[in-house]
Amino acid sequence: MGEAVPTRLAQQIQFVIEIDQLKGILRxxxxxxxxxxxxxxxxxxxxALMAVLLAExxxxxxxxxxxxxxxxxxDLVEIDAGDTFCYDAQHNxxxxxxxxxxxxxxxxxxxxxxxxxxxxxxxxxxxxxxPDAQFAAALDRLQPMLNNxxxxxxxxxxxxxxxxxxxQRAAPIAIGAPALGDFIQHLIxxxxxxxxxxx
Amino acid sequence: MGEAVPTRLAQQIQFVIEIDQLKGILRxxxxxxxxxxxxxxxxxxxxALMAVLLAExxxxxxxxxxxxxxxxxxDLVEIDAGDTFCYDAQHNxxxxxxxxxxxxxxxxxxxxxxxxxxxxxxxxxxxxxxPDAQFAAALDRLQPMLNNxxxxxxxxxxxxxxxxxxxQRAAPIAIGAPALGDFIQHLIxxxxxxxxxxx
Numbered sequence: 279m280g281e282a283v284p285t286r287l288a289q290q291i292q293f294v295i296e297i298d299q300l301k302g303i304l305r306x307x308x309x310x311x312x313x314x315x316x317x318x319x320x321x322x323x324x325x326a327l328m329a330v331l332l333a334e335x336x337x338x339x340x341x342x343x344x345x346x347x348x349x350x351x352x353d354l355v356e357i358d359a360g361d362t363f364c365y366d367a368q369h370n371x372x373x374x375x376x377x378x379x380x381x382x383x384x385x386x387x388x389x390x391x392x393x394x395x396x397x398x399x400x401x402x403x404x405x406x407x408x409p410d411a412q413f414a415a416a417l418d419r420l421q422p423m424l425n426n427x428x429x430x431x432x433x434x435x436x437x438x439x440x441x442x443x444x445x446q447r448a449a450p451i452a453i454g455a456p457a458l459g460d461f462i463q464h465l466i467x468x469x470x471x472x473x474x475x476x477x
Numbered sequence: 478m479g480e481a482v483p484t485r486l487a488q489q490i491q492f493v494i495e496i497d498q499l500k501g502i503l504r505x506x507x508x509x510x511x512x513x514x515x516x517x518x519x520x521x522x523x524x525a526l527m528a529v530l531l532a533e534x535x536x537x538x539x540x541x542x543x544x545x546x547x548x549x550x551x552d553l554v555e556i557d558a559g560d561t562f563c564y565d566a567q568h569n570x571x572x573x574x575x576x577x578x579x580x581x582x583x584x585x586x587x588x589x590x591x592x593x594x595x596x597x598x599x600x601x602x603x604x605x606x607x608p609d610a611q612f613a614a615a616l617d618r619l620q621p622m623l624n625n626x627x628x629x630x631x632x633x634x635x636x637x638x639x640x641x642x643x644x645q646r647a648a649p650i651a652i653g654a655p656a657l658g659d660f661i662q663h664l665i666x667x668x669x670x671x672x673x674x675x676x
Contacts, residue, residue, distance in 0.1 A: 282663045290530055291660075294620075295627055297526070298509040301519045310497040320500045323522035327549040328493055331591065335486075343542040350526040392530065421493075428494055461490075464481045 286389050293387045296357070303356045306363050306437075307421075310428040318353040318361060325349050325417040335457040336413045348403045348414045351396050355380035364447060365437060377404075406450070416454030419447060423465060431474030440476040441466060485588050492586045495556070502555045505562050505636075506620075509627040517552040517560060524548050524616040534656040535612045547602045547613045550595050554579035563646060564636060576603075605649070615653030618646060622664060630673030639675040640665060 283291070300319040307316045326349045333342045353361075358380035362373045385397045402411045423444070426432040434444065444466055452459040469475040482490070499518040506515045525548045532541045552560075557579035561572045584596045601610045622643070625631040633643065643665055651658040668674040 283660055287534075287657075287660060291623065294523075294527055294530065295509060295623055298523065298624065298627075300522075301508055301515065302510060302512065309500055310494060311501060313501065316500065317519065319519035319522045320516065323499075323518045323525070323549065324493075324497065326522070326525060326545075327496070330546055330549065331489055331493065331587075343545070346525075346542070346545055347529055350522065350529065388530075424490065424494055425497065428497075458486075461482055461486060 289387060289389050290392070293384075296384065296387055297354060299357045300354060303353070303361050305361050305422075306433045307425045308429045308432045310425055312429050312432075316425070318356050321421065322350055322353055325414075325421050328417045328421060329414065332417065332455070332458075335455045337409050337456070340409050340413045344399075344410045345414045345417075348399045348411060349417065351399055352403045352414065352418065354384055354396075355400070358383060365439060365443060409454070412450065412454030414454070416451040416458065419451050420455075420458070420462070423448065423462070427465060427469055427474060430472070431469070434469070434475050438476060441470050444469075444475060488586060488588050489591070492583075495583065495586055496553060498556045499553060502552070502560050504560050504621075505632045506624050507628045507631045509624055511628050511631075515624070517555050520620065521549055521552055524613075524620050527616045527620060528613065531616065531654070531657075534654050536608050536655070539608050539612045543598075543609045544613045544616075547598045547610060548616065550598055551602045551613065551617065553583055553595075554599070557582060564638060564642060608653075611649065611653030613653070615650040615657065618650050619654075619657070619661070622647065622661070626664060626668055626673060629671070630668070633668070633674050637675060640669050643668075643674060 300322070301317050303318040304315045305318060305321060307321070308314070309316055326346050329342060329345045329349055333340070336342070336345070355377040359373070359376035362369050381397060381400055385393045385400070388396065402408055403414055406412060406415055422433070426434050433439070448462050448466065451462050466475065470477050499521070500516050502517040503514045504517060504520060506520070507513070508515055525545050528541060528544045528548055532539070535541070535544070554576040558572070558575035561568050580596060580599055584592045584599070586592075587595065601607055602613055605611060605614055621632070625633050632638070647661050647665065650661050665674065669676050
């Protein structure tokens with residue numbers, strides 16, 4: 279950007295430009311109108327807004343701003359590492375290494391203090407050891423379930439996913455947002471009854 | 478959703494499902510890889526994260542969480558009203574009415590307290606009378622400028638936009654984020670010099 283722009287701002291703007299690529303990372307989930315697969319940028323918007331809307335179902339010690347920050351950055355590593363389908367066991371083995379390298383490069387574009395700060399949010403989300411990270415993960419799991427129900431099974435039918443697989447995948451919801459536990463159970467039972475999920 | 482789900486949660490979930498449609502609203506802006514036009518959901522993600530990253534350029538009294546909330550909801554009315562290209566004078570005349578009707582319907586899906594709260598954020602963004610709304614608008618204007626520069630003129634070239642038009646469009650940036658004023662001036666001068674913008 280030349281000498282006209284201070285280094286710190288130039289680094290921040292370079293990062294802002296770089297992360298545009300998240301809009302090109304496709305997930306398995308279909309949009310509710312079934313027109314195409316969802317990308318990770320719009321998914322991140324959806325669950326960040328869900329964190330605001332559903333904050334009342336979070337445990338009392340959850341800080342919504344921290345959850346929103348985590349959700350806005352939680353998928354950025356996919357720009358380099360790609361999205362890994364959650365039911366693809368083989369590909370999931372190499373996921374951690376690929377994503378660590380991606381985090382090094384991407385967050386490393388920022389000024390050091392912000393590189394460290396964003397990395398810490400992502401590390402916290404990955405570690406799943408704090409109430410904020412656990413509530414964030416609950417929303418990350420809930421949104422594709424809603425889209426799968428809304429598309430009459432969507433990805434579940436396509437990959438012949440079973441109730442047991444979804445129960446396992448949904449387990450973090452009951453941990454991060456216990457108040458949504460009954461709803462999730464209802465959603466899964468409904469999906470089996472409708473034939474969206476294999477029993 | 479049936480009797481199994483409390484009314485309040487059912488309304489919130491219905492809203493969460495409804496807003497999925499923002500992913501299908503196309504803006505004029507191109508993605509930086511020029512593969513397609515940007516949609517309003519991924520745009521909202523981008524500028525919400527920019528609010529977090531560029532918070533240090535906001536006036537001291539700006540509340541980042543409120544700005545992020547405003548940015549996450551600021552385009553929702555487009556689900557009914559569509560995206561109106563900022564340089565389309567004729568279509569902009571009917572924009573206010575269409576968007577008010579959209580806000581009534583969409584926010585009205587939520588429980589009354591949240592309908593009022595989200596509507597108040599959107600009204601505040603539209604009114605542009607508070608530092609939070611002005612900083613939010615600054616980011617909303619900055620992001621497409623970056624994408625236009627990154628795509629060697631993108632939408633500007635396509636519509637033969639002039640420097641004077643962009644200066645006017647960018648004016649809210651100097652209001653909402655005065656610390657970015659020099660950078661914007663540099664970006665516009667650079668774009669004219671490169672032939673991305675008509676002088």
